[in-house]
Amino acid sequence: MSIKPTTRSAPSGKVSNTDLIGLYREMRRIRTFEERVGELFVRGQSAGSMLHLSIGEESAAVGVCSAMKGGDTFTTHHRGHGIFLARGADPNRMMAEIAGKDTGYCQGKGGSMHIADRGLGHLGANAIVGGGIPAVVGAGLAAKRRGSGAVSVAFFGDGAMGQGILYESMNMAALWSLPVVFVCINNQWGMGTRVDQATRATVLHERALAFGLKGDTVDSIDVLDVVAAAQGTIDAARAGMPGFLAVDCYRFFGHARKDKSPYRSEEEETDGRKKDPIKQAHTELTQAGHTQQELDAIDGAAAAEMDATIDFAIASNPPAQDAMFRDVFAPGEPEPEPLRQRLDRILARD
Amino acid sequence: MEKMTYRDALRQALRDAMHEDEDIFIIGEEVGRYGGAYGVTKGLIDEFGPERLLDTPISEPAIVGAAVGAAMAGMRPVAELMYVDFIGMTMDQLCNQAAKIRYMFGGQIGVPMVLRTQGGTGRSAGAQHSQSLEAYVMHTPGLRLAMPATVHDAYHLLRQALKQPDPVVFIEHKGLYALQEDVDLNAPPPAWGKAAVHRQGDDLVIVTYSRQLHYALEAAEILAQDGIEATVIDLRTLNPLDFETIRHAVEQTGKAMVLSEGPLTAGVAAELAARISEECFDFLENPVLRLAGEDIPISVSAGLEAGSVPSPSLVVEYARKLMK
Numbered sequence: 295m296s297i298k299p300t301t302r303s304a305p306s307g308k309v310s311n312t313d314l315i316g317l318y319r320e321m322r323r324i325r326t327f328e329e330r331v332g333e334l335f336v337r338g339q340s341a342g343s344m345l346h347l348s349i350g351e352e353s354a355a356v357g358v359c360s361a362m363k364g365g366d367t368f369t370t371h372h373r374g375h376g377i378f379l380a381r382g383a384d385p386n387r388m389m390a391e392i393a394g395k396d397t398g399y400c401q402g403k404g405g406s407m408h409i410a411d412r413g414l415g416h417l418g419a420n421a422i423v424g425g426g427i428p429a430v431v432g433a434g435l436a437a438k439r440r441g442s443g444a445v446s447v448a449f450f451g452d453g454a455m456g457q458g459i460l461y462e463s464m465n466m467a468a469l470w471s472l473p474v475v476f477v478c479i480n481n482q483w484g485m486g487t488r489v490d491q492a493t494r495a496t497v498l499h500e501r502a503l504a505f506g507l508k509g510d511t512v513d514s515i516d517v518l519d520v521v522a523a524a525q526g527t528i529d530a531a532r533a534g535m536p537g538f539l540a541v542d543c544y545r546f547f548g549h550a551r552k553d554k555s556p557y558r559s560e561e562e563e564t565d566g567r568k569k570d571p572i573k574q575a576h577t578e579l580t581q582a583g584h585t586q587q588e589l590d591a592i593d594g595a596a597a598a599e600m601d602a603t604i605d606f607a608i609a610s611n612p613p614a615q616d617a618m619f620r621d622v623f624a625p626g627e628p629e630p631e632p633l634r635q636r637l638d639r640i641l642a643r644d
Numbered sequence: 645m646e647k648m649t650y651r652d653a654l655r656q657a658l659r660d661a662m663h664e665d666e667d668i669f670i671i672g673e674e675v676g677r678y679g680g681a682y683g684v685t686k687g688l689i690d691e692f693g694p695e696r697l698l699d700t701p702i703s704e705p706a707i708v709g710a711a712v713g714a715a716m717a718g719m720r721p722v723a724e725l726m727y728v729d730f731i732g733m734t735m736d737q738l739c740n741q742a743a744k745i746r747y748m749f750g751g752q753i754g755v756p757m758v759l760r761t762q763g764g765t766g767r768s769a770g771a772q773h774s775q776s777l778e779a780y781v782m783h784t785p786g787l788r789l790a791m792p793a794t795v796h797d798a799y800h801l802l803r804q805a806l807k808q809p810d811p812v813v814f815i816e817h818k819g820l821y822a823l824q825e826d827v828d829l830n831a832p833p834p835a836w837g838k839a840a841v842h843r844q845g846d847d848l849v850i851v852t853y854s855r856q857l858h859y860a861l862e863a864a865e866i867l868a869q870d871g872i873e874a875t876v877i878d879l880r881t882l883n884p885l886d887f888e889t890i891r892h893a894v895e896q897t898g899k900a901m902v903l904s905e906g907p908l909t910a911g912v913a914a915e916l917a918a919r920i921s922e923e924c925f926d927f928l929e930n931p932v933l934r935l936a937g938e939d940i941p942i943s944v945s946a947g948l949e950a951g952s953v954p955s956p957s958l959v960v961e962y963a964r965k966l967m968k
Contacts, residue, residue: 341768341944341945341946342767342768342769342770342944342946343767343768344767344768344769344770344773394768394943394944394945394946395945402943402944402945402948403771403941403943403944403945403948404770404771404943404944405768405770405943405944405945406944407770407772407773407944408770408771408772408944420772421729421769421770421771421772421773422729422730422733422772423702424702425772453701453702454702455701456700456701456702456703457702457703458703458705458706484701484702485673485674485678485681486674486677486678487673487674487677487678487699487701487702491699492700492701492702493701557677557678612945612946612947612948613943613945613947613948615947615948615951617948618938618940618943618948618951618952619938619940622939622940622941630938630939630940631939632938633908633935633936633938633954633958634958636908637933637935637962637965638965640931640933641930641933641962641965641966
């Protein structure tokens with residue numbers, strides 16, 4: 295397979311790699327980060343065990359995000375580490391958030407399933423399946439009304455195809471010609487339910503066509519294919535034609551950190567893991583003349599960068615106890631009265 | 645007596661009820677092949693087959709709504725919501741449909757279903773997977789609400805719930821699934837709607853339910869070393885509410901503390917405290933104290949999470965202050 299160079303102009307967003315080697319680097323960084331999240335858990339340093347890894351899904355994150363621009367907004371599902379990294383997240387602050395530390399993106403309050411960053415357009419990861427989808431309709435409305443030119447992208451899994459709110463959202467986006475894209479990262483498994491155990495209509499993008507959206511499916515194996523499909527979908531949305539893109543991939547590991555996937559066979563897993571966009575890119579790059587040394591250097595740099603995230607997270611402090619009452623409402627608004635304070639007040643009066 | 649976990653007792657209740665009543669079926673996400681996110685329904689699909697353990701797409705409103713319809717049509721469904729936090733998505737089906745049908749239709753049609761779910765803190769599961777939302781349910785006329793604290797009740801309350809003519813929301817606590825106790829399941833349970841008095845003392849009464857029962861008992865143990873004797877009441881069901889047991893204990897002690905993991909404001913503890921204040925006013929020596937969750941979302945950070953809800957030491961501290 296020859297390398298298909300992408301021809302898009304360099305975006306002002308974070309993923310500015312326009313060639314396969316850059317995309318490979320981003321995918322490698324994501325996978326290495328996710329592996330380190332697993333290590334954080336094993337070392338007992340993560341905040342809980344609800345850690346949903348996107349290993350195997352890297353081309354979906356990198357491919358779609360590389361077609362986004364600075365100023366674009368997005369929401370993700372609970373399996374969203376890779377997407378945010380592909381949009382330029384600081385992996386240290388991500389790992390710290392996953393460890394529940396105050397140096398994290400959400401000061402240790404959100405955790406793995408609730409990372410957000412207004413500055414990078416991340417309107418939030420979500421622990422309610424489909425919960426973040428309608429927000430892109432609202433963000434699309436805001437962009438249209440203000441004429442900002444921004445697109446808003448909802449990332450979710452095949453599990454969210456069961457949620458009614460997706461269909462309400464697609465209908466509104468189409469009806470109002472909003473700059474909105476729905477990206478279904480179809481990793482074939484919603485927790486322990488295979489996609490064909492959750493629906494008879496497994497060509498997911500066809501549903502979007504029924505609402506009058508542009509709809510497409512792309513295989514994740516070749517990241518350049520994902521880039522091209524995403525570019526088409528996102529460009530159209532920016533011009534007022536919202537779209538839906540399914541990226542077919544495979545969830546290499548269990549639903550969450552403790553899930554050993556007893557509900558699927560080893561054969562299936564072995565076969566599924568052949569759909570590895572990083573290996574594929576590696577092969578293509580080698581064929582194109584990049585040396586093993588060069589690629590090893592990329593891998594080594596990713597390893598060093600992501601090793602450091604663990605040290606950063608562990609060295610960081612948990613949030614101070616009085617941070618508990620902060621941010622229920624806006625700064626400057628009175629904080630909720632702590633229970634102890636209230637009880638002491640009542641007993642003192644007695 | 646045998647050693648049993650809360651999780652296993654729940655499964656045993658479902659199994660026994662399903663053997664007795666062919667109309668019972670279970671519907672929800674991952675309830676069949678996976679065996680439930682917390683393992684409660686593990687193995688039941690082998691025993692009862694996929695027609696009685698319906699694995700659904702991730703479609704919470706339709707799960708609850710389909711259970712409502714099946715119940716109206718004469719079945720006895722057990723719908724499962726993996727986390728009580730997802731109840732928000734199903735509020736229409738639960739509160740506008742299930743809760744209203746008998747009354748709105750002039751008593752013609754009942755909705756004999758059970759909605760099993762779990763809530764509470766303790767797993768660093770974050771703001772959308774750690775809530776205690778029982779007040780939403782208790783606030784809605786037409787819904788029954790059971791919240792087992794013990795292994796014995798995990799079994800018996802669920803069996804009793806599966807005999808009710810009206811919709812029962814059955815909220816387990818995620819921190820209790822591994823709780824193991826010596827139980828004799830043949831020992832008769834309190835009647836449906838009756839509270840259980842776990843400890844009898846003359847100094848104060850602690851009214852609670854779900855996991856906070858264990859915190860209350862732990863606190864009462866410590867208080868007893870100081871010579872403070874507490875009565876501890878486990879309400880078991882919040883609807884029906886056994887106020888007579890509360891009234892009796894408050895009249896005996898004159899001091900009452902209400903303990904709940906849910907947020908303080910307009911919560912279950914608020915209702916209980918108001919009712920005690922109104923109905924036992926002449927017997928009270930002090931204001932009724934509400935020890936409940938802080939009025940904030942739950943953080944993923946373990947320290948903030950633990951600080952958001954009452955602990956045994958908080959109960960000890962304020963029981964002592966109440967006694968001064």
